[in-house]
Amino acid sequence: xxxxxxxxxxxxxxxxxxxxxxxxxxxxxxxxxxxxxxxxxxxxxxxxxxxxxxxxxxxxxxxxxxxxxxxxxxxxxxxxxxxxxxxxxxxxxxxxxxxxxxxxxxxxxxxxxxxxxxxxxxxxxxxxxxxxxxxxxxxxxxxxxxxxxxxxxxxxxxxxxxxxxxxxxxxxxxxxxxxxxxxxxxxxxxxxxxxxxxxxxxxxxxxxxxxxxxxxxxxxxxxxxxxxxxxxxxxxxxxxxxxxxxxxxxxxxxxxxxxxxxxxxxxxxxxxxxxxxxxxxxxxxxxxxxxxxxxxxxxxxxxxxxxxxxxxxxxxxxxxxx
Amino acid sequence: xxxxxxxxxxxxxxxxxxxxxxxxxxxxxxxxxxxxxxxxxxxxxxxxxxxxxxxxxxxxxxxxxxxxxxxxxxxxxxxxxxxxxxxxxxxxxxxxxxxxxxxxxxxxxxxxxxxxx
Numbered sequence: 001x002x003x004x005x006x007x008x009x010x011x012x013x014x015x016x017x018x019x020x021x022x023x024x025x026x027x028x029x030x031x032x033x034x035x036x037x038x039x040x041x042x043x044x045x046x047x048x049x050x051x052x053x054x055x056x057x058x059x060x061x062x063x064x065x066x067x068x069x070x071x072x073x074x075x076x077x078x079x080x081x082x083x084x085x086x087x088x089x090x091x092x093x094x095x096x097x098x099x100x101x102x103x104x105x106x107x108x109x110x111x112x113x114x115x116x117x118x119x120x121x122x123x124x125x126x127x128x129x130x131x132x133x134x135x136x137x138x139x140x141x142x143x144x145x146x147x148x149x150x151x152x153x154x155x156x157x158x159x160x161x162x163x164x165x166x167x168x169x170x171x172x173x174x175x176x177x178x179x180x181x182x183x184x185x186x187x188x189x190x191x192x193x194x195x196x197x198x199x200x201x202x203x204x205x206x207x208x209x210x211x212x213x214x215x216x217x218x219x220x221x222x223x224x225x226x227x228x229x230x231x232x233x234x235x236x237x238x239x240x241x242x243x244x245x246x247x248x249x250x251x252x253x254x255x256x257x258x259x260x261x262x263x264x265x266x267x268x269x270x271x272x273x274x275x276x277x278x279x280x281x282x283x284x285x286x287x288x289x290x291x292x293x294x295x296x297x298x299x300x301x302x303x304x305x306x307x308x309x310x311x312x313x314x315x316x317x318x319x320x321x322x
Numbered sequence: 323x324x325x326x327x328x329x330x331x332x333x334x335x336x337x338x339x340x341x342x343x344x345x346x347x348x349x350x351x352x353x354x355x356x357x358x359x360x361x362x363x364x365x366x367x368x369x370x371x372x373x374x375x376x377x378x379x380x381x382x383x384x385x386x387x388x389x390x391x392x393x394x395x396x397x398x399x400x401x402x403x404x405x406x407x408x409x410x411x412x413x414x415x416x417x418x419x420x421x422x423x424x425x426x427x428x429x430x431x432x433x434x435x436x437x438x439x
Contacts, residue, residue, distance in 0.1 A: 001389045033394045079374075086371050093337075093355050106357065166354070166372070314359050315334050 001032075023230045028158035031097040039229050042222060043157055044098050046231065048109050051091030053121040058084040059296045060128040061137060069131060076177050077134065083170045090163045097159065114301050116288035122209045125290025132185055132192075132199035138178020140203060140247060144210045146171045147242050156230035186254045193255075200251060201259045205277040211243065212236040213279050244272040337386040338364035340372055343379045350382060361385070 010018070015034050022029070029035055058081045065081065068074035092106055099105065112118035123141050128134060149168050155161050185196040214237045215223060226232045234242075251258060263274045284290070288297065335357050341350040353372040358364035364383040373381070392400070407413030 001386050001391050030394065082370075082374065086374065089356065089367075089371050090354060093357065096357070163354070170375075311359075314363055317360070 023156040027156075028161065029156055030158050038225070039231075040098055040101075042226055042229060042231060043160070044095060045222070046226070047091055047098070047160055048095040048112075049119055049121075051088050051095055052109065052113055052118055053124060054084050054091060055088035056120040056124040056296055056300065057141075058088075059299055060124060060126070060292070061134060063128060064131065064134040067131070068134075073181070080138065080174050080177055083174065087163075087167045087170070090166060094159045094163050110304060114297060116297075119286045119288075122282055122285045122290065123203075123206050124296065125285045125288075125293045126203070126206050127291050130195050130199060131181070132195040133202070135178050135181030135185060135196070136199045136203050138174050139182045140178070140200075140207055141210070142171055142174040142178055143247060144207060144243050146175060147239055147246075148211065151234050151239060152232055154230075154233065160231075182254075186256075197256050200256055204258050204260070205281075207243070208240065208274065208277045209279075209282045209285075211240040213282070214240075214276075241271050244274065248272065335359055336364075338368075338383040339386055339389065340364075340368040341382040341384070342368070342373060342376075343381075344377060345379050348379075350380075355386065358383075 016036055019029070019035060019039075029039075061077060061084070062081050065074060065078055068077050092109065095109065096106055099108070109118060113120070123137075128137060146168060149164050149171065153161060153164050153168065155164070182196065185192040212223075215235055223232070223235055227235075248258070248263075260275045263272065265271075266273050285293070288294070336359070337355050338358055338361070339355050340353040342353050343350050353368070356364060356367050356371055358367055361383055365381060368381050368383055369378075
């Protein structure tokens with residue numbers, strides 16, 4: 001898009017004051033508005049991580065497309081994989097517009113991913129060995145994602161808010177797709193129930209880690225900066241509590257357990273008291289040293305290289321008819 | 323601000339803005355943007371990226387470079403001044419009461435005429 005020249009008679013301090021006043025009164029920032037470098041960098045970090053996670057998140061589920069138990073399940077999980085790639089496309093576009101003034105592009109993001117400089121969600125570094133894992137990913141991982149993304153619907157960065165509105169609507173289908181698989185197994189044979197219990201047990205630490213470390217944890221996080229900029233409105237721990245309140249009762253209603261013998265609800269504090277996952281392990285996982293990190297990155301890289309000829313063919317066509 | 327720079331992310335890919343129409347009687351609505359090497363690929367991707375579920379009657383893709391718009395500094399001037407009631411129906415809210423007044427006066431007169439005869 002083209003517009004006229006920018007007024008530049010304001011000092012950096014005046015711009016900063018106007019920016020903070022605007023977001024404080026609920027105003028939204030657009031891609032071409034002035035924004036502090038720190039705000040831009042926080043957004044790039046958050047949105048490129050979110051976008052790449054959508055794409056990497058399609059990989060553990062993709063493994064289950066050829067092995068889905070019925071045709072309907074196969075169609076549903078294919079639709080979900082396609083949605084995740086679509087969400088990745090939306091978010092990468094938002095990230096690209098933020099990266100443009102820095103002279104960076106989508107290719108830089110891909111290269112950052114392959115070099116492990118760009119992180120993706122801890123859950124997508126994990127294995128999905130059974131069909132019950134596919135169910136638990138939809139039910140609990142997408143359930144967790146809906147909680148964090150719904151919080152950001154009111155984010156101060158307007159293009160991200162618009163992308164999230166589209167994404168959240170589709171995530172609800174994903175969660176129901178997962179619930180449907182989980183209920184089928186929970187109402188099934190002893191063997192099916194055991195498979196589901198094993199998947200819940202396997203995913204439990206990853207689900208706690210999904211929301212990130214608590215504020216007083218050992219890993220420095222950008223939570224407070226993001227809250228000042230109204231990029232997010234709730235802390236990691238607040239989001240984790242929303243998740244526990246919503247899903248722990250449902251796990252118990254189905255007669256399943258989580259691998260935490262001391263977990264209990266503190267009525268007075270109105271929160272779940274749980275054993276912390278191993279945050280050192282979390283650090284290693286998101287650094288790219290999780291059980292399936294190398295395999296999934298390799299899949300992504302191979303797919304990128306193997307489809308290069310398609311992009312080249314389109315380019316050559318584009319040049320001739322342009 | 324020169325936004326052309328944004329579009330030249332790769333010299334062989336362009337940003338396209340996507341618009342779609344839900345039914346023949348609805349207006350085109352902006353959906354989102356995408357990156358494509360040409361307009362044909364942009365149109366195919368528009369459907370795959372944004373219209374997997376919604377009913378859709380028609381799609382447009384427009385190169386972002388070809389859209390001319392307001393800069394952030396100009397946008398605040400779009401804010402409407404609050405003195406335009408003469409242009410709007412709410413500026414004429416007294417009409418119904420006045421019509422009612424005339425009808426009631428007329429009916430009152432009619433009643434007196436009838437009882438007088």
